Amino acid sequence: MKNLIIGIILVAACFFIGIESGPKLRSIYEDSSKQAPETSGNFSKWYKINRVNVVIFTTSTCPFCKKTRYILESNGIEYKDYVTDVTKTAEEQYLSLGEKNVPIILIGNTKLRGLNEKELIQVLNANKICGTNLCKTPAALSAKI
Numbered sequence: 001m002k003n004l005i006i007g008i009i010l011v012a013a014c015f016f017i018g019i020e021s022g023p024k025l026r027s028i029y030e031d032s033s034k035q036a037p038e039t040s041g042n043f044s045k046w047y048k049i050n051r052v053n054v055v056i057f058t059t060s061t062c063p064f065c066k067k068t069r070y071i072l073e074s075n076g077i078e079y080k081d082y083v084t085d086v087t088k089t090a091e092e093q094y095l096s097l098g099e100k101n102v103p104i105i106l107i108g109n110t111k112l113r114g115l116n117e118k119e120l121i122q123v124l125n126a127n128k129i130c131g132t133n134l135c136k137t138p139a140a141l142s143a144k145i
Helices: 002-033 044-050 063-074 088-096 117-126 138-144
Strands: 038-040 054-058 080-083 104-107 110-113
Touching (some): 044 054, 054 088, 063 138, 080 088
Antiparallel strands (some): 038 110
């Protein structure tokens, strides 16, 4: 009987904590999604440190991060990937940007937040990252085969 009462109390507590924290979590989500998907800045230090023209900040489990890597690799683009949930150094570098979401993609003077394939390809092409060729989406690349 004692265990039943404790169980009921725990379920009730979890329920009320969920109701109380729900609006707070929604507020955090809405604040993070208000960031502009693209901003300009001087990111040359990242390229100089890593000796590449594209730097990304990702996590090991993020499906959008995985797709970002795939797009870059499919186009033969060398990049530096800071996997923030794997190494402390990567996490510190990511935190220095003041970001809350992944992937973060640095190309030229552009910082992309999240993955928008068309926007990524446009920025890659605007910065001539694929050389004389145009970078392509995975769908366009597979259509050639």
